[in-house]
Amino acid sequence: MPHILIVEDDKPINGLIKKNLELVGHTCVSVYDGSSVFSVMENDSFDLILLDVMLPGRDGFEIIKDIQGKVPIIFLTARGAIHDKVTGLRYGADDYIVKPFDMLELTARIESVLRRTKKEEKSFKLGDVTADLAGRQVFFKGDLVDFTPQEFALIEALIKNRNIALSRDKLLEIAWGYDYGGDTRTVDVHIHSIRKKLNWDKVIKTVYKLGYRLEDRA
Amino acid sequence: MRLKTFIAAYMLFLGILFISIGIVSTHMANSTTYMLREKAAREFQTITTSLAREIAAVYSRFPGGYGTREPVGEIFSRFLHYYGQHGIDLGLTQSIYENPAYATVSFQPVGDEHFIFIYGTLPNPFRFYSLSYRLNVTANITDMQGIQQYLWVTSIIVSLVAAVLLYVILLKIFKPLEVVAVAAEKITEGQYGQQITVTGRNELAAVAVAFNRMSAQIEAQIQELEEENERKQQFVDNFAHEIRTPLTSIFGYAEYLQKASLREGELLESAEYIMSEANHMKNVANSLLELATLRDYQPEKTQIFIPELFIEIKQSLEKTLEERGIELRIQALAPYIDGQPDLIKALLLNLCANAISSCEQGKGIVRLSASIEKDNIIISIDDNGCGIPSDKLSKVTEPFFRIDKARSRNNQGGAGLGLALCKQIAHVHEAKMTIASTQGIGTLVRLTFTPPK
Numbered sequence: 001m002p003h004i005l006i007v008e009d010d011k012p013i014n015g016l017i018k019k020n021l022e023l024v025g026h027t028c029v030s031v032y033d034g035s036s037v038f039s040v041m042e043n044d045s046f047d048l049i050l051l052d053v054m055l056p057g058r059d060g061f062e063i064i065k066d067i068q069g070k071v072p073i074i075f076l077t078a079r080g081a082i083h084d085k086v087t088g089l090r091y092g093a094d095d096y097i098v099k100p101f102d103m104l105e106l107t108a109r110i111e112s113v114l115r116r117t118k119k120e121e122k123s124f125k126l127g128d129v130t131a132d133l134a135g136r137q138v139f140f141k142g143d144l145v146d147f148t149p150q151e152f153a154l155i156e157a158l159i160k161n162r163n164i165a166l167s168r169d170k171l172l173e174i175a176w177g178y179d180y181g182g183d184t185r186t187v188d189v190h191i192h193s194i195r196k197k198l199n200w201d202k203v204i205k206t207v208y209k210l211g212y213r214l215e216d217r218a
Numbered sequence: 219m220r221l222k223t224f225i226a227a228y229m230l231f232l233g234i235l236f237i238s239i240g241i242v243s244t245h246m247a248n249s250t251t252y253m254l255r256e257k258a259a260r261e262f263q264t265i266t267t268s269l270a271r272e273i274a275a276v277y278s279r280f281p282g283g284y285g286t287r288e289p290v291g292e293i294f295s296r297f298l299h300y301y302g303q304h305g306i307d308l309g310l311t312q313s314i315y316e317n318p319a320y321a322t323v324s325f326q327p328v329g330d331e332h333f334i335f336i337y338g339t340l341p342n343p344f345r346f347y348s349l350s351y352r353l354n355v356t357a358n359i360t361d362m363q364g365i366q367q368y369l370w371v372t373s374i375i376v377s378l379v380a381a382v383l384l385y386v387i388l389l390k391i392f393k394p395l396e397v398v399a400v401a402a403e404k405i406t407e408g409q410y411g412q413q414i415t416v417t418g419r420n421e422l423a424a425v426a427v428a429f430n431r432m433s434a435q436i437e438a439q440i441q442e443l444e445e446e447n448e449r450k451q452q453f454v455d456n457f458a459h460e461i462r463t464p465l466t467s468i469f470g471y472a473e474y475l476q477k478a479s480l481r482e483g484e485l486l487e488s489a490e491y492i493m494s495e496a497n498h499m500k501n502v503a504n505s506l507l508e509l510a511t512l513r514d515y516q517p518e519k520t521q522i523f524i525p526e527l528f529i530e531i532k533q534s535l536e537k538t539l540e541e542r543g544i545e546l547r548i549q550a551l552a553p554y555i556d557g558q559p560d561l562i563k564a565l566l567l568n569l570c571a572n573a574i575s576s577c578e579q580g581k582g583i584v585r586l587s588a589s590i591e592k593d594n595i596i597i598s599i600d601d602n603g604c605g606i607p608s609d610k611l612s613k614v615t616e617p618f619f620r621i622d623k624a625r626s627r628n629n630q631g632g633a634g635l636g637l638a639l640c641k642q643i644a645h646v647h648e649a650k651m652t653i654a655s656t657q658g659i660g661t662l663v664r665l666t667f668t669p670p671k
Contacts, residue, residue, distance in 0.1 A: 013466055099466040101470075103470070165479075210477070
């Protein structure tokens with residue numbers, strides 16, 4: 001389970017990010033100013049830091065200099081100026097997210113940095129189902145279940161964005177890419193097949209007027 | 219310009235030089251020939267006179283005749299011999315008739331040589347004799363020509379030297395202009411504030427002085443423009459931040475409500491965040507609108523009774539003061555103030571709220587006082603709070619400015635427009651707002667209301 005440090009002084013935004021990341025299975029620690037980053041880091045080790053640029057205490061650029069690439073960093077800021085992005089990336093940030101951002105953008109960018117640093121979630125377990133995401137295999141009650149590559153991609157997309165409702169279009173895009181030829185009916189067909197094979201009728205919820213959501217929250 | 223000046227000045231110089239040399243040499247030639255003519259004429263006179271006297275003497279000694287001997291020929295050959303030694307050729311002719319008295323003088327060049335030729339009669343009674351006189355003046359003429367030549371050569375050398383000198387002088391004279399040109403070029407390239415060193419008191423120095431003034435003025439104005447521009451940019455940046463931050467929350471929580479599988483309580487929590495952030499945006503919008511409205515606002519002033527105003531303010535702040543454990547002391551040593559009551563109250567409330575929030579929990583003392591100084595009514599608010607860093611003091615009244623660059627909204631929750639509004643309110647009341655502060659000791663805000671004249 002990736003462990004993420006959120007450094008953001010605006011309480012509502014900090015809380016929002018934390019909630020979003022916890023939905024998809026990350027664990028988070030929130031920090032509201034620049035000066036307490038290092039004391040938190042002494043007692044805990046993180047796979048990723050989401051860092052606001054303008055912070056009370058010490059600003060994001062100062063903090064990233066001291067971290068010296070030990071932990072991957074994504075800058076998070078309202079300042080969209082090119083010059084700030086360049087500065088951030090030059091200091092060694094792995095990515096840059098400009099506010100306002102949407103949930104899926106946030107999770108996708110985090111996912112991409114985690115994959116690059118090999119800290120991404122490698123397996124997922126829910127009830128009788130265990131998914132080996134690295135080995136691209138899914139087990140039901142210990143037995144390997146046969147899935148087509150398309151079905152597996154769909155399962156992976158649902159797991160990575162679990163507890164978030166995904167539209168059929170979004171699922172299509174995340175699982176199979178933009179250039180995939182099928183229409184949204186294809187998604188329904190595959191979802192039906194997955195539900196049947198894993199007994200996931202209750203796990204993959206149909207969200208009215210939106211799409212599907214894989215739920216693992218009690 | 220320099221080349222033109224050089225050519226014009228040099229032409230003038232050459233003209234004057236060569237015309238005067240021409241005049242001098244012509245005059246010299248004329249006076250030399252005149253002198254030679256005069257000399258020759260005198261000599262001719264002497265010769266003819268003495269020749270006539272000697273002939274007359276011979277005739278008087280031999281009145282009867284001279285026999286076969288020709289006395290005139292003898293006498294003349296003596297003369298011929300004598301003057302021949304002095305470079306004068308003489309010739310004597312005899313005519314049958316008596317000539318009228320005359321003499322002609324002429325210059326006659328023969329080959330490379332120059333001669334003065336005089337032909338004339340002897341004086342009475344020997345006018346039937348004519349004397350020809352030829353004086354070789356080649357040496358005199360050559361001398362004169364030598365001098366003329368010398369004059370011309372010298373003047374050519376002089377004019378060459380003059381050319382060089384003139385060029386050097388012009389170079390020196392035009393040097394300041396070149397300096398001005400270089401400085402102007404630098405200003406064009408954006409290096410404002412070029413200054414030129416001024417020497418002397420001539421017209422060029424005046425140009426340099428004017429240039430320096432212009433340059434300084436340009437620099438000052440450009441700087442002012444840049445500052446103004448920076449302020450505007452800062453305002454836009456701040457405004458964008460001020461709008462984007464709550465928008466991020468509003469959008470984010472709404473999306474969360476839409477897409478997440480919610481746990482108990484999350485619906486309420488998210489809705490609350492959405493509402494409070496929307497409320498914050500509303501506050502920002504209202505404050506900005508107020509700020510914009512106040513820009514050209516003419517307040518309808520009435521007399522406000524200060525003690526009453528102060529008590530009202532204290533009542534409004536009662537709850538906050540209690541929460542924060544801060545004491546507000548009021549002291550009204552001036553009775554009335556002219557102003558728009560709502561605006562004045564908002565102004566003082568805002569300043570007091572700022573003072574309260576700068577104070578440490580439970581330790582703060584804020585004083586709100588009014589007094590009269592030289593016909594002006596002074597209202598001052600001072601606190602013993604955290605103070606404002608001196609480098610930030612001049613900027614605190616700018617819209618959206620926050621002392622902490624992270625512009626944390628968590629503690630004070632304002633839109634960052636409070637002091638900007640205060641300044642504007644003071645401005646429309648023709649009052650002056652000054653802020654003095656020492657970090658760690660406190661802040662003093664003074665409002666000086668000048669009574670209308």
